Amino acid sequence: MARITIDPMTRIEGHLRIDVEIEGGRVKDAWTTGTLFRGFEIILKGRDPRDAWHLTQRICGVCPTSHGHTSSMSMDDAFKVKPPDNGRIIRNIVEGCQFVHSHILWFYHLAALDYVDVVSALKAQPKEASLKKVQEKLKAFVASGQLGPFANGYWGHPAYKLPPDINLLAVAHYLEALEMQAKASHLSALFGGRMPMTMTSPPGGSNHVPTVDDMANYLFRIKELQNWVDNVYIPDVLAVAPYYLDYAGVAKGHANFLSWGVFEDASFDPKKRLLPRGAIFASDFPQLHDAKPEDVTEDVTHSWYKGTQPLNPGVGVTEPEYTGYDPANKYTWAKSPRYKDKPMEVGALARMLVAYLSGQPTAKKLIDDTLAAIGHAGKPQVLLGVIGRIAARALECKMVADAMYGWGVEIIENIKKGKTEVYTPYEIPDKAQGIGLWEAPRGALIRR
Amino acid sequence: MGEKHLVSEQFLDALEFRGLSRRDFLKFCGATSALLGLSELYTPQVASAIEKASKRPPVVWLNFASDSGCTESLIKATYPNAADLVLDILSIDYNETIMAAAGKQAEEVLAKSLKDGRYILIIEGGVPTKKGHGMIAGKEMIDILKDFSGPAAAIIAVGSCATFGGVPSANPNPSQIVGVSEALKKTGVNKAVINLDLCPVNVEYLVGVVVNYLLLGSLPELDSFGRPKMFYGRIIHDNCERRAHFDAGRFVEQFGSKEETMGYCLYKMGCKGPMTSSECPKVRYNDKINWCIGAGAPCIGCAEQGWPDKFARFYERLPGVKIPGFGGIETTADKIGAVAAAATAAGIAIHAVASASSGRTKDKEKEEGK
Numbered sequence: 001m002a003r004i005t006i007d008p009m010t011r012i013e014g015h016l017r018i019d020v021e022i023e024g025g026r027v028k029d030a031w032t033t034g035t036l037f038r039g040f041e042i043i044l045k046g047r048d049p050r051d052a053w054h055l056t057q058r059i060c061g062v063c064p065t066s067h068g069h070t071s072s073m074s075m076d077d078a079f080k081v082k083p084p085d086n087g088r089i090i091r092n093i094v095e096g097c098q099f100v101h102s103h104i105l106w107f108y109h110l111a112a113l114d115y116v117d118v119v120s121a122l123k124a125q126p127k128e129a130s131l132k133k134v135q136e137k138l139k140a141f142v143a144s145g146q147l148g149p150f151a152n153g154y155w156g157h158p159a160y161k162l163p164p165d166i167n168l169l170a171v172a173h174y175l176e177a178l179e180m181q182a183k184a185s186h187l188s189a190l191f192g193g194r195m196p197m198t199m200t201s202p203p204g205g206s207n208h209v210p211t212v213d214d215m216a217n218y219l220f221r222i223k224e225l226q227n228w229v230d231n232v233y234i235p236d237v238l239a240v241a242p243y244y245l246d247y248a249g250v251a252k253g254h255a256n257f258l259s260w261g262v263f264e265d266a267s268f269d270p271k272k273r274l275l276p277r278g279a280i281f282a283s284d285f286p287q288l289h290d291a292k293p294e295d296v297t298e299d300v301t302h303s304w305y306k307g308t309q310p311l312n313p314g315v316g317v318t319e320p321e322y323t324g325y326d327p328a329n330k331y332t333w334a335k336s337p338r339y340k341d342k343p344m345e346v347g348a349l350a351r352m353l354v355a356y357l358s359g360q361p362t363a364k365k366l367i368d369d370t371l372a373a374i375g376h377a378g379k380p381q382v383l384l385g386v387i388g389r390i391a392a393r394a395l396e397c398k399m400v401a402d403a404m405y406g407w408g409v410e411i412i413e414n415i416k417k418g419k420t421e422v423y424t425p426y427e428i429p430d431k432a433q434g435i436g437l438w439e440a441p442r443g444a445l446i447r448r
Numbered sequence: 449m450g451e452k453h454l455v456s457e458q459f460l461d462a463l464e465f466r467g468l469s470r471r472d473f474l475k476f477c478g479a480t481s482a483l484l485g486l487s488e489l490y491t492p493q494v495a496s497a498i499e500k501a502s503k504r505p506p507v508v509w510l511n512f513a514s515d516s517g518c519t520e521s522l523i524k525a526t527y528p529n530a531a532d533l534v535l536d537i538l539s540i541d542y543n544e545t546i547m548a549a550a551g552k553q554a555e556e557v558l559a560k561s562l563k564d565g566r567y568i569l570i571i572e573g574g575v576p577t578k579k580g581h582g583m584i585a586g587k588e589m590i591d592i593l594k595d596f597s598g599p600a601a602a603i604i605a606v607g608s609c610a611t612f613g614g615v616p617s618a619n620p621n622p623s624q625i626v627g628v629s630e631a632l633k634k635t636g637v638n639k640a641v642i643n644l645d646l647c648p649v650n651v652e653y654l655v656g657v658v659v660n661y662l663l664l665g666s667l668p669e670l671d672s673f674g675r676p677k678m679f680y681g682r683i684i685h686d687n688c689e690r691r692a693h694f695d696a697g698r699f700v701e702q703f704g705s706k707e708e709t710m711g712y713c714l715y716k717m718g719c720k721g722p723m724t725s726s727e728c729p730k731v732r733y734n735d736k737i738n739w740c741i742g743a744g745a746p747c748i749g750c751a752e753q754g755w756p757d758k759f760a761r762f763y764e765r766l767p768g769v770k771i772p773g774f775g776g777i778e779t780t781a782d783k784i785g786a787v788a789a790a791a792t793a794a795g796i797a798i799h800a801v802a803s804a805s806s807g808r809t810k811d812k813e814k815e816e817g818k
Contacts (some may be wrong), residue, residue, distance in 0.1 A: 005583045006551035010544045013516045015584060035583040036576070038513055039622030043615070049760045054748060055756065058615040061517020061648060087704070109523075113548045137535065146504055146539040152557050153548035178530040183523050187814060188732040192743060194733035195524070196517040198650050199745030202763070207703035207717075207744045304580070320622060322580030423704030 001030070002125040007035070013062045013112040019327065031327050034334035037304070042320040049075055049428065050203060056447065061196045062105070065098040065188065066262075066440035068201055070447040075203035078434025084421035085266060086414050087205025089407050092263050092274075093218075095202060096193045096404040100225055101184035101195075102441035103348070103397035104233065107390065108170075108177035115240055117160035118150050124168035134172040161243040173236055180228050187221050196422060205423040219408045224399045229394075237394045247386040255282035255384050256342050257350035258291055260446070262439035263403065265330055271358065274403050275396070275439065278354040279339065287356040287382060291339075293437060293446055298335040310338065312434070313446050346443030349392040350382065356380055362402070366395045456805050504536070504724070505662065506567040508558070508596060509543035512589045513582050513616050513625050514573025515649035518607040519545040525651040526735040527757040538658070541567070555585055565599030572649075574609040574617050575631035581623035593628065594635040602638060602667060603628065606654060608647040612753045615647070619757050629674060642667060643674035645726070652731050653679045671725075673753050679731075684721035684747055687729040690714065708744055715771075718763040720749030724731065 007017035017033040040059055043054055051182075053071040057064035063284065069091055076083065083091065122139060126132050154160070162170070185195040191208050192198030200208040225314070263274035270277040279291040297310035306319040323330050336343075346348070355363035357380075367380060370391060376382045414420070436447040500617070511519070523530040523546070528537055540546070541561050542554070549557055561567055575590050576582035582589040597603060605628040608614035617625040626634070637772050655678060660668045668676040685691065693699070694713040699717055701707060714775045724747055732739040740747055749759035756762075 004551075008544050008550065008554055010547050010550040010554055013545065015511070015582070036513060036583045037623050038616035038625070040616075042620065043618045048764070050763050051756070051760060055615055055618070056457060056761060058515050058517070058647065061515035061520045064515070064517065084704075105523075107544060141535050144504070146506070146541075148504075148534055148539045148541055149543060149547040151541060151547075151549065151814045152553045156551075175531045175535075178534075182526070182530065182735075185520075186737045189734035189738045189743075193738050193745050194743075196520045199740040200743050202703070205704065207708070209704055209709050211709075219811045299451070320581070322578070324580065327588075331782040332752075421704060424701070425702060 007033075010162055011113065013060050021045065023039055031331055032334070033325070033332040035332075037322075037333040039318065039319055041316070049078070052447075053103065053202060057197050060440070063098060063102060063440040063442065064196045065095055065192070065198050065201075066279055066438060066445060067447075068198065068447040070436040070438040072201050072203045072445045073436030073438060074434040075436075076434070077436065078428040078432040079203060079428060081204050081424050081426040083205030084424055085419060086210065087422040088264050088266070088268075088426070089411050089414075090191055090206040090208060090210065090422060091201050093404060093407050093411075094188050095263065096400050096407070097184050097188035097195070099400045100229070100397055100404070101181045101188070103393045104177050104181040104229075106441070107233065107237070107393060108174050108180070108415050111390070112170060112174060113150075113153065113162070115244060116162060116174070117155055117157075117167050118153065118171055118257065119155035119166075120160065120162070120164050121168035121171045122164075124164035126165065129386045131168055131172055132176065136170055138168075138171060155258060162240065163243075166239055166243075167364055170236065170240070173232055176228075176232065180225065181274055183221065184225055187225070189220065190218060190221075202423075204426055205421075207423060209420065209422055210415070212412070212415065215408055215412050215415075219405065222401065222404050222408060226398075226405060229398050229401050234398060236393050237390060241387055241391070244387060248382065248383050248388070251386050252384045253345050254343050255285065256280065256339070256344045257353050258339050258344040258346050259351040259354040260291060260437035260444050261354075262351070262399070270437065274360075274399070275351040275355050275363070276358045276360060277437070278358055279344070280350075280353055281342065282359065284403050286353075286357055288354065293435060296446065297341070299338060300335055302330055303332050303334070303335050304330050307332055310341075314433075314448055344444075346439075347389070347392075348396045348441070349389045350443070351439060352396055353380060353383070353390040362399050363395075370395065486761045504539040504656070505601075506539045506561065506564070507543075507570055507727040508541060508561045508567045508600075509570040509572065510592065510596065512571065512573035512593070512610070513543055513576050513623065514544050514607065514609050516572070518572040518610075519543060521607075521648040521651045522654065524734055525655060528655065533655075538568075562596060562599060565722065566601045569596055569600035569603045570654075570659070571603065571605050571610045571628050572607055574625035574627055576623040576625050577631070577634065578622075578624045582625075590635060590695035592629055594637060595630055596721075597632055597637050597639055600639075602642065602661060604642045604644060604654070604657060605629070605674075606644045606649040607777050608645055608750055608755055611645045612755075615756055618760075640667065641674055642670065642676065645673070645675055645680070645751045645755075646728075647755070650679075650726075650728070650731055650733060651725075652806040662785070667702070675751075679727050680725045680751065681723060684724045684726055684728055684741075684751075687727075688713075688721055688741060689729060690741060691811075693796075697772055702746070714741060714744075714746040715769065716765050717746045718761070718765055720752075720759050720762070720766060721747040722766055722769050723759075726751035726752050 002022045005019050007018040009016040009018050015036040017035050019031040020027050021029040040056060044055060053068045056071045057068040059067045096159050124135060126135055190197055192200050200206050258279050259275060261270045261273035261275055261277035265272040277291050279289040297312055298316055299310040300307050304320060304322045306321050307317050308318060311317060352363055352367065356367045371377050371379060434448060438445050525533055534540055542558050547554060575593055577590060584592060605611045609616060610628050612627040613625045631637060635746045642657060657668060668678055671677050671680055689711045690711055694715055699716045700714050701713045728739050748762045749755050750757060
């Protein structure tokens, strides 16, 4: 039995080690290890609650906005304050920019290098001038002998299945996507001051007052992103997928899914969010269930913390105690979250499946069209696995980018009607509890 | 044009071959000169410095107790953009967030860099000093830092975590995280560190420092916190677009109010601009589209040592700042009152000097115009 350790696990945010045991060409057992502890739970204690949304953004520099929003929402709940309509929409827009940025970055810069052979692109025979130019650039880069971030990849490995022409196209779009993910972030900064670490979503709403000039700027910029998602990102997924169809059923996981929902509706009903709240279990797929924060526990049996009982995060305890790497006992800084004692998949596939089963019209149409196109009409279960996850991200990216245009128009309509408030003032009570339930691009967040 | 004798036609052809147009290249050099506070006359020198570095300078970028927000900043660069940085300007040999290799393959890349030496070592994230609280490939982060600091041509700490510990080092600092300089002291290494404070780092500062290094072959002049004076020499309050409102006693008293739409001063909303040194008002963020105060958010002081604890309660006003128009000190607080007053006094002095010198620059421009 072979044991493989991958440390560092790259092209992710954070420090991760993976150990796998392989028998007969299949993974028999696996251990994931978070190798860094910072202790935000401990740091936040005793602070001014209004600072928390700034501090918690620093949990993740790729999805800071989601962490900040979840924190501000827990304060909104504790202070019993509701953001005005434009405040709600600005938060959605800033969150949306981050989703679009994150999905582009994830597909092209983090995931694609496992599917795209950069060196094989040199063998392509492009006819288009722009692709020839990229290939020449790539030739010069490889000839320099300094491969930078592409050094020591598995180039030439038979698991790379794309023909040279598609590899070249993907390299060209890798470079283009670098620009597009930056543009999506610049757009968050228009409202949020800067990205990463936006500045304008405190408890109570937003402190950015949008002007008509802002909104014109915004609409033109979001249109550019929408066009790019429609004409480059989605077609690229469709171009790559046929070569990796044997991955379709691979890595289904436990096939339980959870989404708290994200992008607030005017009604503040979590089931009416653009991506609504809900849970799905493998045992009665495709039945949709309510998702309730009371049913979440975190277990530390195998984590470097004191404590033996699984606890709800509302009464959670974080007492670090490093005891060395021991896969039979304790081996990670990550806690194990469970929902009704089950491991759940979170992220774009979970959200899109919940949206689909909730009958969210846009998600339903996008997924139905996709299923029909691949000859599996009415069978969402074929999306479970690696290819489904990639497809779900691309479809969600399109859904969010399109919705973002609409939110811009909504703000303009509000301004026209004289509805310009973005922030609701509040008194901070001496004692209060609140909860925020939201989604980062990579999955569910709770803050309380 | 002067660039002809400094940058060869051949080089410009080569750039064009690599997909970077002459116009874009010179635009980049111009933007960089402006950032470095150099006159446009220096543009050819910047271009020449990049040409001479025909081997792209190798960069080893290590992430310790960070959230990768500074790597995110890096790939939000515009002139040069991320593709230019990766393909044409730097050789980013190791950065866990973007590199193709993982595990053993990544370790091999790192070992080769260590052997070759003379890389620019960029550290993102603070350094945990509690055993087991920060490990990569089975090694303590502080030991990795020690090993890699020796052969480095220069060490740059990017972002508030790497400089002085940042958010994860906030009280009670559960993993006993320290900044890079402090960590090096603990391991007995005596080496200068360039501190690029801010959370996250402003990528234009990072590019500025690297080009400065290529241009002059030396590191920029640093202040007592190890920060380049060219980026941290002036107080935000003194260059803020809302400063005139402060001077006239016009303040935002509530977010989203009419006063905010008028762009009044955010001091009463907790702005830490009067105690924070950084070129944010000039350099801004994200292709200069905006910055914190521009968007309506009070500065939280992330460019300063001791952040965030030093400025905790971000939405409470700084104590001891003299408010013009109302006479005298508005509030005095026991904690940092004296420090704040001194800093503000210094700020006002710097403001006066800056005004005078910008006046001189104008005169000089007039002369040159003739």
